[in-house]
Amino acid sequence: MESSEVYIGPEPHIEVHKYYAGVVPVTVLLALVLQAFFPVYIHTANYLELPLLVTLYFALSKRNPSSGLLLGMVVGLLQDSLSSTPLGLYGIAKTLVGYLGSSLGARIDVEHPIARFLLTVSFYLFHHAVFTLTTRTLLAQRNETYLTVPILIASLVNAVIAMGLFPLLDRFRKPS
Amino acid sequence: MIAIPSRHRSLTLLAGVVVAQVLLLAVQIKRERQVRLIRVWAVELISPLQRIGSWTVQGAEHGWGGYIGLRSAQKENDAMRAELDRLKVRNAELEGRALEADRLGALLNFRGAHADTPMIAARVIGGSPDSGSQVVNIDRGSRDGLRRDMGVITPDGVVGKIFAVYPDISQVLLMGDKESGVGALLADSRTQGPVKGTGEPLLSLEYISSDEKVTVGEAVLTSGQDRIFPKDLPVGRVVDIKSDPKSPFMKIRVKPAAHLDRLEEVLVLQTRQDLNLKKTPDADTVPVASPAARPAPAAPALPAKKPSDAH
Numbered sequence: 001m002e003s004s005e006v007y008i009g010p011e012p013h014i015e016v017h018k019y020y021a022g023v024v025p026v027t028v029l030l031a032l033v034l035q036a037f038f039p040v041y042i043h044t045a046n047y048l049e050l051p052l053l054v055t056l057y058f059a060l061s062k063r064n065p066s067s068g069l070l071l072g073m074v075v076g077l078l079q080d081s082l083s084s085t086p087l088g089l090y091g092i093a094k095t096l097v098g099y100l101g102s103s104l105g106a107r108i109d110v111e112h113p114i115a116r117f118l119l120t121v122s123f124y125l126f127h128h129a130v131f132t133l134t135t136r137t138l139l140a141q142r143n144e145t146y147l148t149v150p151i152l153i154a155s156l157v158n159a160v161i162a163m164g165l166f167p168l169l170d171r172f173r174k175p176s
Numbered sequence: 177m178i179a180i181p182s183r184h185r186s187l188t189l190l191a192g193v194v195v196a197q198v199l200l201l202a203v204q205i206k207r208e209r210q211v212r213l214i215r216v217w218a219v220e221l222i223s224p225l226q227r228i229g230s231w232t233v234q235g236a237e238h239g240w241g242g243y244i245g246l247r248s249a250q251k252e253n254d255a256m257r258a259e260l261d262r263l264k265v266r267n268a269e270l271e272g273r274a275l276e277a278d279r280l281g282a283l284l285n286f287r288g289a290h291a292d293t294p295m296i297a298a299r300v301i302g303g304s305p306d307s308g309s310q311v312v313n314i315d316r317g318s319r320d321g322l323r324r325d326m327g328v329i330t331p332d333g334v335v336g337k338i339f340a341v342y343p344d345i346s347q348v349l350l351m352g353d354k355e356s357g358v359g360a361l362l363a364d365s366r367t368q369g370p371v372k373g374t375g376e377p378l379l380s381l382e383y384i385s386s387d388e389k390v391t392v393g394e395a396v397l398t399s400g401q402d403r404i405f406p407k408d409l410p411v412g413r414v415v416d417i418k419s420d421p422k423s424p425f426m427k428i429r430v431k432p433a434a435h436l437d438r439l440e441e442v443l444v445l446q447t448r449q450d451l452n453l454k455k456t457p458d459a460d461t462v463p464v465a466s467p468a469a470r471p472a473p474a475a476p477a478l479p480a481k482k483p484s485d486a487h
Contacts, residue, residue, distance in 0.1 A: 064186075065186035065187075065189075065190070066185065066186040066189050069186070069189060069190050069193055070189075070193070073193050073197070076197075077197075086200075086201050086204040086205055087197075087200050087201070087204060088197035088198065088200040088201035088204075089201065091197045091200075092194055092197045092198065092201075095190065095193050095194055095197065096190075096194070099186065099190045102186075103186075134201070138198070138201050138202070138205055138213060139205055
């Protein structure tokens with residue numbers, strides 16, 4: 001081979017989406033506000049993880065691991081800032097979600113609704129697992145569990161919500 | 177700068193971001209006893225290094241002290257042995273001084289108990305070169321008011337008498353000398369008789385009739401008849417009694433009350449005034465009041481061994 005350059009971007013047949021300016025920060029802020037707003041009035045909204053869904057959506061769409069993990073970090077730290085958890089708990093979990101989501105989005109087609117549903121369930125459980133691991137390891141709090149029925153239900157609920165949220169956010173993509 | 181391959185950049189960034197957030201968590205989180213987690217991690221990270229450093233230093237110290245440092249051990253050992261010898265000598269010296277202090281204390285007590293009796297303390301500074309005679313020299317002489325025939329005692333009892341006086345020293349004829357004698361009496365029966373030296377450790381109480389009742393252990397006191405010692409000074413104790421069918425007198429052996437073989441300090445009586453003797457801790461039991469003396473054979477005159485006087 002003449003060239004030593006190695007292509008590390010998404011697969012050639014997978015499209016990288018771009019969004020209008022301000023879409024990402026506005027969406028993130030809106031998700032954080034709603035995440036803080038809903039549980040006040042709806043008790044079951046505690047299972048809702050809008051920041052995670054937003055992080056996952058943009059990671060899958062942008063398909064750039066670096067920007068994905070940075071977005072995850074920002075969203076997670078903001079979520080930590082708005083909650084009572086120490087700074088970094090949600091940050092670490094969402095950083096990993098952003099990185100893995102971007103890496104995965106660069107290799108497989110994540111536009112299909114079923115793929116999005118399954119990915120949302122998987123990443124919700126992964127996010128919760130990382131959060132629990134961090135909590136148990138660093139905070140020495142044993143009350144968090146890795147997998148319970150409510151967690152499983154919450155992952156399905158968030159996946160259902162993602163089925164409506166992701167197509168909505170698709171509308172803010174720049175035309176290719 | 178080290179170039180990071182582009183395909184690893186995102187992974188490196190991920191690691192950096194995660195580590196940064198873990199550290200951020202560690203700074204915030206407090207474990208038991210309110211110690212921040214970052215401190216716990218730091219301590220746990222550093223402590224193995226500290227242990228290794230400590231082991232290294234201890235090993236080096238042990239190696240130095242156990243092997244290399246031994247080069248000076250022989251020298252130190254010699255110095256310590258020399259110091260030990262010096263301390264042994266010093267200890268013996270101090271023990272001697274302590275014993276001397278005890279003796280001087282006893283003399284002082286005796287003098288204090290008889291403050292009305294003029295007496296002077298003297299130190300034994302030597303003995304006679306003649307092994308057959310029992311003579312000691314004391315460090316007091318005519319300049320101190322000593323005269324011939326003055327009695328010499330210790331708190332334990334009679335020692336002897338001065339038979340030669342020089343300006344600064346005097347010679348004392350001890351009780352044990354064959355030429356020595358003192359007028360005495362038995363404490364219980366008040367029977368009088370002279371006590372003479374035999375040249376041996378024991379003295380001889382003579383002219384005690386075989387009809388007298390004498391018991392072993394009975395105290396023998398001065399009678400005052402010899403005009404040298406006042407009455408009722410301890411002379412010794414009866415240790416042996418023998419009757420001789422051919423003689424009207426018993427052979428009575430007396431152990432001297434004073435330690436004649438190890439005299440160091442003595443008191444010289446400067447008067448013949450009777451002592452109002454009191455019981456002192458070191459003195460033999462002596463009756464304070466002397467009952468009337470019973471008639472007894474008169475004590476023979478005590479011959480002076482060396483009549484010559486320096487004066």
